[in-house]
Amino acid sequence: MDPLQWAIDPWGKVVPIHIAWFLIWVAAIAGLLFFFVHATYLRYFAKPRVFANNDSPLIAVRIPERVPRHSLTARMFHWIMAASMFTLLFTAFLPKLGIQFDWVTYHWIAGTVLTVSILFHIIHASFFLDFWSIWPDRIDLRDASRRILRAMGQSAPPPDRFAKYPLENKLYHGAIIAAGLTSIGTGVFMMFRVRTIFFPRNPYLFGDMTWGMMYVLHGLAGVGLIALIMVHVYFGLRPEKRAITKSMIFGWMSRDFYLEEHDPARWPVKSSKSPARSQDANAEGLTNAG
């Protein structure tokens, strides 16, 4: 079972043309397998989480009842990206599974929306949010090692609570960056092969081998995104993560959840305001991170 589809070009050269479509099923099964393994582990094998508690009692008093987490702008980006991503996946892969419709136009329009929203996100996160909050730091790596040792029954100090994003979230973001930027980068060039409003068609922009590799990378990133998004939706629906999911809708999380999961020293809430204030006022005015 060759994971790539090959062809002989007019000059007799063997070139890849795209991924083999059975990889769609491989990605979907991988995603389902992850659900099963993770859910089984949490249900039967995982030990209760223990964090180092090093808060001053005064800190809790200063935390508002609703802790702002995602600004309205950040939430809008997330949901626009989600809508375009789902559109891209459905338009790309449903026809391969036998559900036929006029998919190309919807696909490149959704791809354009995704590209613009990602560009916006890069600028927004770089200049208006705490850019480094989503990247793993030394404490994340130290705590990851402590968590692994403790999970294996060895002695290690309890890890600190998380900064704004847990390490798993940061690693997921990294994987999405890799798959997303690969699909966008290749997808922009692939638009030269179809009729769009952006460029005149030029299928000879690259040689057959380069085009083939571009289609392969686009396909691999696409099937990778199937598994990644399945995992994302799974975590979004898990009961212990529901507060985080709700914060992506309403913009805030409760003080209790914040104090239980997050370290105010690593993700400080700058000032205390009345909990009666609107969520968006909180979201825009209080948070220090994206």
Add this chain to the structure above:
Amino acid sequence: MAVIRDVMPAFELLQPNSIADAQKLLAQQGSDGWVLAGGMDSFDWLKDRIKKPKVVVDLSGVAELKGVRANADGVEIGAMTTLTEVVEHPLIKQKYKLLADAAELVASPQIRNQGTIGGNVTQDARCWYYRAGWPCYRAGGNICYADTPEGRNREHAILHADRCVAVNPSDSAPALIALDAKFVIRTSKGERVVDAEDYFIGPEIDITRLHILKPGDLLTSIRIPSAWAGSKFYFEKVRDRNVWDFPLLNVASAMVVSNGTIERMRIAVNGAAARPLRLKAVEDAVRDKAANAATGEMAGKLAVQGAVPLQFNAYKIPLMRNLVKRAIGGVEEAKWTPYNGL
């Protein structure tokens, strides 16, 4: 062009003698199976060794698939009926001459003697890049060699191109659409009847097929209702030579005219897109208008709206406009309109 070899690749030949058996065999073979009707399209593919099916299901022994039969509401033509039989059948000649005219212009007498009506509507695209076995979109690849500045695309699409610019080469298809025919398909789930225009699909839906048949499906017959029997028909085919050639464009229309006014009309063209196009906007626009050159002129302009020529096929736009004009206004009244943009 691909070099035709003298020996076809080996395949298993199955020869059912009933529709049920044929459909069952095709369903069993799935995408490994190849339907052989008259063989006029199939043998090219097989001899060129571009298509290498494991199993060929030869329908020539299925008597149920042959013949023209009158039914309660018109006529039913078995998919394996030869084009010559269609052309010469008295009922077709008397009531559905449009189809007889179209079928008579297919290829050559020898090919019409062997080729079938089912094969004619189900035949594959003639784009030479595709026929030569190049890995184009239609062959499952990721490029259209014809839709490039250097590509030879004189015969290709001016409408509804989507990555692939190949056209449907059938002459009988637009005539059947104009006659509001129904295609009867046997699938593993039973019988399915679709309108003629819905039998054909463009690359936006499936870039590797010109019709809706999936592996395991079988076109069994074509039913023509009496709604358009005996109306005013027009078929014209333009080709590079007057025998044994595929259409550059063709037009088929059925018109009910009363006191010089068009009461209703169905019109379709082929060779302009990957599927025969029913010109619904034209049909609506000419209703209750005089059947003359002025109406034809208006209809012709309407027909080519949205046309996008490739490097070498801009001529198809005035050609299609004038064919539509002639279908409505008649050959005598219509004058050739020179190309000036659209």
